[in-house]
Amino acid sequence: MPVLAHGVGGSEDLPISYTWAMIGGAWALTFSFAIVLFAWRTPRFSGDAPGRPLPPWVTVPVESRAVRLVVAGFALLLAAWITMAAFFGPNSEGNPFAGSVY
Incomplete structure (x- = not known):
């Protein structure tokens, strides 16, 4: 049913x-x-x-400059992909732009 x-x-x-x-x-x-x-x-x-501090094996990689740069690079690529889909993608339901902001 x-x-x-x-x-x-x-x-x-x-x-x-x-x-x-x-x-x-x-x-x-x-x-x-x-x-x-x-x-x-x-x-x-x-x-x-504020709670308990995280162990160093978690905080050291997260707070490192290299990890922040990699995450920032991925965020920039995602933003560029969404912008390309918005401006140059098909004008139909197949365009992934609407799903990215929904």
Whole structure:
């Protein structure tokens, strides 16, 4: 038995239109942030007790300049790929640009 109520097949299988689904999602996000704004008045995470430090075998590679440069290079390549897809990709659903910002 297919589970059609959960939109497994995509937005066309939902019992409501795509527009109403997006509006409902936007309202849910807005209400959740409003609840956090009014219900969470005092900080719950203390800066005095930040937690346990990571072991050196984790922090040394992560904080090294070489690792930061490699990660920055990958981020630059990804940004260039997304920009190329946005400007020079096909004007269809096959363009990966929409999925990169969704």
